Each structure stands twice: as C-alpha cells, then as structure tokens.
Amino acid sequence: MQINKDYLDAIDIKGLEALLDDTSSFKKVDPSEDDSKDEIKKIKTNCRACIQNCGVVAHVKNGRVIKLEGNPEDPMSKGRMCAKGLAGIQALYHPNRIKYPMKRVGERGENKWKRISWDEAIDIIAKKLMETYENYGAEYVFCSTGGGGNPEIWSIARFCNIFGTPNWFEPGCAQCYLPRVLAYTMMYGGDDPSIADSNALEIYFPEETPMKTLVLWGTAPSYSCPATGGGAVQDLRSKSVKTVVVDPRFTPDAAKSDVWLPIRPGTDVALMLAWIRYIIHEKLYDEEFVMKWTNLPYLVNVETKMFVRAKESDNPDLPDTFMVWDSKTNSMQPMEYPWNDELSPVLEGSFTVDGVEYKTGFQLLKDQVEEYTLEKAAEICQLDADKIKEAIELFAKNSPSGLAIGVATDQTPNSVQAAMGAATLDLLMGNVEKPGTLLQRFRKSGTFDMPNYPVPIAADRLPPEQLKKRLGGNEFKGLGIWYAGHPTSILDAVLTGEPYKPRVWIERSGNKLGNVANSQKWEKALKELDFIVHMYMYPTSFSAYADILLPTKEWLETDMMVEVCNKLFARQGVTHLWETIDETVIWSMIARRCGELGHEACRKAFDSEYMGKDLAYWDSVDEIFDHFLSRIDLTWDKLKEITPYEYMPKEDWKTYYVYKQIDPKTGKPAGFPTPSKKCEIYLESMITLGRTGRPFSPIDLPPASKDYEPLPYYLEPHEDPVNDKELTKEFPLTMTGGRIPLFHHNTLRNVPWLRELYPVPEIWINPRDAEKYGVADGDWVWVESKRGKIRALAWVTEGIKPETVYMERFWNPETLDTETHGWKEMNVNVLTKEDAPFNDVVGTYTLRAFQVKVYKAEGPPEGIWTKPEDFRKWLPQPSDPTEEVLSKK
Ligand code: SF4
DSSP states (O other): OOHHHHHTTTOOTTGGGGOOOOOOOOOOOOOOGGGOOOOOOEEEEOOOOOOTTEEEEEETTTEEEEEEEEETTTTTTTTOHHHHHHHHHHHHHHHTTTSEEHHHHHHHTTEEEEEEEEEHHHHHHHHHHHHHHHOOOOEEEEEESSSSSOOHHHHHHHHHHHOOOOOOOTTTTHHHHHHHHHHHHHHHHHOOOOOTOOOOOGOOOTTTOOOOOEEEEEEHHHHHIIIIIIIHHHHHTTTTEEEEEEEEEEEEHHHHHHEEOOOOTOHHHHHHHHHHHHHHHHOOOOOOHHHHSSSSSSSEETTTTBEEEEEEETTTTTTTEEEEEETTTEEEEEOOOOOOOTTOOOSSSSSEETTTEEEHHHHHHHHHTOOOOOOOOHHHOOOHHHHHHHHHHHHSSSEEEEEEGGGGGSSSSHHHHHHHHHHHHHHHHBBSSSSOOOOOOOOOOSOOOOOOOOOOOOGGSSHHHHHOOOTTTTGGGGGGGGGGOOHHHHHHHHOOOOSOOEEEEEESSSSHHSSSSSHHHHHHHHHHEEEEEEESSOOOOOGGOOSSEEBBGGGGOOEEEEETTTEEEEEOOOOOOOTBHHHHHHHOOOOOOOTTOHHHHHTTTTTTHHHHOOOOOOOSSSHHHHHGGGGOOOOHHHHHHHSSEEEHHHHHOOOOGGGEETTTTTTEEEEEEESSSBBSSSSSSHHHHHHOTTTTHHHHHHHHOOOOOOOOOOOOSOTTTTOOHHHHOOEEEEOOOOOOTTTTTTTTTOOOHHHHSOOOOOEEOOOHHHHHTTOOTTTTEEEEOOOEEEEEEEEEEEEOTTTTEOOOOOOGGGTTTTTTTTTSSGGGGGGOOOOSSOOTTTTBBBBSSSSEEEEEOOSSSSTOSSGGGGGGSSSSSOOOOGGGGTTTT
C-alpha cells in the first residue's frame, strides 16, 4: 500500500512519522509544537461513523479538530478506534460537503444548484408538503433513512406520525437487523445477540465471563465493528474461548476460528434446522430449562396451530394458563404459571382428545426439523457433515456458549426464519440470562424510551385510518415493530399508482441509489415524483435528482446521548461548520412551518400539554436531552461536563437470571416479557401478528394473505443454483455481500484516506472459478445479473468458497457530475433483486444469494479515481468554525 503524504498533512497520526525518512517533504503536524500558542482542548465525545458509538477524545485548536483518539473509559471500545472513525476529520472538513441549503436550478438530474436561506428552504418544503396534503392526502408524502453514518432514525418516524403519513422506510429494516430484533423480542423479550448493533454485551468482559464457545453466524466483528466487537472477540480468544464461524468468506474471524463452515449463501436456515435436529436427537438441550422456562411442553391444537388455553388471564402481570399432557394421569391438564409440581408433563408427544389432535410445541419443532439430517444439510449448504457435527458439539457441549447472528441472514427472503432458528438454538441450550451467554437483559439507565434513540416517535399521533394505508403494512406486519413501510411496496406504488401514487419524497441517507435493491428501477421512480428533498452531509448520487438539498451536521458537530453498558456518554459537537443543522432540529423546523400553514396536528405538536409523553417539538436538541436526563437528576450541560457518567455500578448493571426474580405484584418469578412469560420457541404470536398486526399495531389490521409460521422453515434461494440448470448455465456464480472495515453502509467513499486504502470495489473469486471464466488477479471484470451489469476489480483468492463471489457495495462520488451520478459504475445494488419472493413476515427481498456471471472487461469505468493522487481534491480544506446562529431556528 502506498502512503500519500499529502493526506497526512492535515492530520496528526502518531507513529507514522517514524515510517518516513528524514529527507521527506512530508509536513509533520504536531499539536505540541503549536506556534500560535493557542490552547488545545481535549473534548470527550463519541464517534458515529458507524453505530458503535465508540468513545473519542477530540483535540481541538481554535475550533478546528486536529486529532482524534479513542477514549479508554468506553467499556466496549476500551480506547480503540477504527479507520472509519479516525477518518472523521477528513469527513468533517471535506471540501464537498453540503454547506448551505440549495435549490435546484437546472433540470432534475443536471446537478445545478443555487444557495438559498434556511427560511426559504423550509418554506418551499412546507408549502409543497401542504399542497400535497390538501390535494391528495398525507400518505402521498413518504420519507426515508438508512445508509449509515450519522443516522437520525426516529425523527423521521416522529415527523411522519405527526404529519399523518404512514410511509417511511429504511432499506435497512427488513434487510438489516429488524428480522433479528423481531424474532428475539417475540421469543424471549430481551436484547438480540447482534455484535455489530452493540448487543451481546457479555463479550466485553473477557476477564469475568465463563463463556467457552462463541458462534459467529453470518457476522464478522473484525470487519463490521473492529474497535468494539472485533477487539472483544480477539480478547475472548486470548482467554481460550473457542469460536465457530459460519461465513462463505474467509474473514479474519474465520481465519482464527476453531471451526469454519463456509456455507453456501442463502442456505443458513437449512443448517440451523440440522443443528436443532442434532441437538434434539442427541438430547443435548437443557431439559430442565426447556421444560420449565420455554413454551415447548404446552399443547397445540394441530388444526388451528394455536395453544390450548385452560384459562385466559385477567391479570396483566400473569399469563394465560396453558395445557400440558400429564404422564401421571395420562390426560390433558392445566399448568399454572410458572410450574405445578403435582404434574408430570411430557415434552414429546401427539394426543387425541374428543377427536381433536394435539401435539406439544416440542413435538412440532421435532417434526419440523426431522428431514434435516447432517448429511442433508451438508448437501444443501455445500459443507462437510463431520465439520457441521464438530461445530454443533462445540456449541452444545463446550458451554456456556452463545450464538451471535449477523446481517448475512437478514438479506434473503428467509430472514425472519433464520433469526428464529438462531434464537431457538440458544434457547434450547438454556443460553439465556446466565453468565457466559449472549441473551441478556442487563439493566438500562432508564433515561431513554427507546434504546439510544431519545427522540419520542409519537406513534399514537398517526390516525388509525392513515395507519391502514401503510404501503406493504398489511402484508408485512412485522415491519410494525419499527412502525415502518415496505420499500418495494412504496416503489411499486410510485411506478404504478396502485393503490395510490406517492408524490413527495424527503430522504436522508448515505446514498439511496447505493443502498436500495435494483437501483435502476428506483431511478425510474425518481422521475415520477413531484418533489424531492435530500438532507445529508454531502451530495450523493441521490442529491442529483433532488429539488432541495439541506446541509446536516457531521458526527463531530452533533449532540446525542449515548448509553454504553453502565455508562452514559455525551456525544457533543466539538465544532460547527457552515450552515449545517442537526437533523433532529430540521424535522422540527419543517413541522413548525407546516403548522403555520394550517396543518393542525403539526401546530399541536408544539403544545407540550397536548403532546404529553411524546414531548412537544423543540428548538434545540438540548431540550430533549434535558427532559430524558431529568429522570436521573442530570442535565445535558452537566453530562457534557462529566462524560462519561457511570449511572450504576457494573456489578448491579450486569444482572443475570432476571426471569427468576420474584415479581412483588404476583409473588411469582417475573419470567420473560412474552405473552406466556416463558421463552416462546413455538411462536404462536407470529400467527396472531399475521392475522391482526398485534402486538405492534394499535389497531386490528386485515389479515396477511397467508398465516405467518410459528416455527422456522427453510426456503431455497429464489435464483436456485442447484435446481435451475438453465439459470446457472448463464449465471453460474452466487453473489454474497458483507462489510469491509473501511466503510459503513454507503458512507465515506469520499474520504481520501479510506479510498487510498480501498480505491475500488474488489470482487472476490475463487482460483478454480477464475480459471474457468478466464479471469486473472487484478483484472477489471464485468459482473452481471439478470437485472444489470457493473464493473469490479478481480481478487482471486481462496478466501471465498468456490462458485461464490463476494462484493462490497460501492458508489463513486468522483463521478457525481457525470451522467452516471456515481451510482451506476460499481454499485452491486444494480444487480440485486427488489421484487418477490419476499419474506412473509417483513418483506425482505434478495440482497445476497442471487446468480451472476463474471467476465473480463476492457478496463475500469470512465472517470473513476484509482490512484492516491486522484483524491487530492478531497483533502480537508481550511474551514473556520461557524457561530451557532442557526441552531435556534
Ligand atoms: S467502530 Fe469505528 S466507526 Fe464505528 S464508532 Fe467505533 S471508531 Fe467509529
């Protein structure tokens, strides 16, 4: 790798000077040799270049950030930062930031702009919103987020609820994280074990945890969150914790694992069902836990798929009474919560009473997995049966253990079932709330209503009749857990006008055209819209199609409360540039103007009596943080001063076996926050969700077109390389995805330092396939699916399993001003699939496990930058801090 010294002119990187010779023309920047004699302030804040929120100490001189380093007080990052975070200075001072509100002056897509004032920008937006609201209805406006970086997820949902539109979406939801949140919330009611989403907190205490085995399934913490999870997994290995990695890529985590299962993309659920079958057949599960603390002994009516209830509870703190089969009396008997020692329930069995067939939940699970032998899974997943067995035995016998599941399984239509399968494995093993396991309900500060997102979303403000109009909302009711709409349903509505044609889009994200599937179809939709707003830190491909651009703050300018284990941190703006405004405030500004123009609900949203717990809209984020911090007798100013604040001793915070604690209201164990107060491996609530939308919808919605299944099932990838011989003749390779450690979603492709390290996207291809398709290492190649074609640089490597290729998604900000606007050259989402089949519960489409072909190209796409010197234009520019004159808008 070459080091371009110019890049380092603007950043002090300790230790790198020694690498440069004395004759170097490299200019060293050392804060301690400050010739202006001005003080260097060290301000504690938190990174947000990804969602890990690592503690940071920013060195600031004359308002200019000159150095970043990790804050060792952070219990997760422990003073580490990764390349993305350290690149924060180049992102902050990027010459091509959106500095002022801008109005389009050329044709849409011409990318010609005129600077306007904030007042004018907000007025234009609000008038367009009101015109649409009055002429068509609130639902004709939709909003979106996602894309990484400095996300502001709940301000969007809040605004939509108040404005009255049910339509906001994040490509991330059903394709990233929501399937896992949904399954773990419904099945045991605690945090999911996603390391990249700052959960699985047990791993951050390597000195204390008795953990013996960690399974990393479709997750690579060394790539996705190197400073936190990546470091933690490394620390665990140094304490002899064994790891199993399920990933078609030979990532650093796979390289250091004890067992690596290079699975065929999209077949994870088949492998999970085989793990479950093996654990059941070999009786490796925790029998006492399964019997007493899961719902598997309860009897299910085979025809209705619902549990048989002896009694419905009229006490909200106690569950219904379910029926078990008592072996002492050989009859169906009610089981009072939590347990009745007089009974001797069976775990397995099928019983007929009065002509009605009943099975235990356990029996139904056993039946469900019966066909998935190790050999069958080996065949489907292209793995070695003995290796699968070795992995399962490590997980099941070398315990305590835990299974961390990542985004990989969220990106195919089998998404929710994969999360259910993973949860089932941990719950069968009793890997919940005990030391050394990942499924925990460690305590929280109690300041936030929603974890780490303090903006109250005002869900109750959305009128029921508007909720019913959510695009995709009736079919994919699982999205209701995040109050979100379905991207493809919104896209299709714009293109077809069915059931109605949305007309206005307000968007904030790294680059929507980089992160929605089958991007070219979205380009068509953009042309159908009346009005488009883009708010972000930089212009992206999406900006080129907008009518108004709004400049938002980078993370080094942003305030936000951050809860990390037993500490509260203050992410505080350490400087402020140009006319950027915090997004949380921008939505308030739009709502205020809509209220002034006659939108009743927006006007009332500023009335604190009317808004109650949802909080009245604000002029600054301080008002929100002061409100929430008052719950622990703190103010935002105080937290900034003392950050981090240890709100609870670690020993109290790390509470195990929460379910065993006695609930003073009932005198019984508290159990789990599920309808049965047990772990719900047989997920009856999934059926109720599909039929009514509850518990996530406040009203009954019409049933989905078919019932959601209460147990996980395997779905072969739609583009099926095993059975569809015609397809594989033309498209023989299966594409998978995943992160590299330099970017978060669509962010940071404009940062010289990172682009120097990774100038263009590589396609990983196995040497066997490379030879077969005439590709050599370092060749430019075309990558083509049924939907489009892009280019990439070939990396021929054993680090990807045969017949599979890997690409990281990418876009090229350097071609923003060309006809491609940077999203058509090397964006893997030109190839992905946005249409059916969808996941039945949340509508996930196909971002991984689809078929492509790879063949030699004549060279790189026109206009892209590949050499370090190309990126000079984007080096940080001198930018004086701006007075906070705009924050009171
Ligand atoms: S992992 Fe890296 S990018 Fe993410 S918060 Fe930490 S330092 Fe920032």
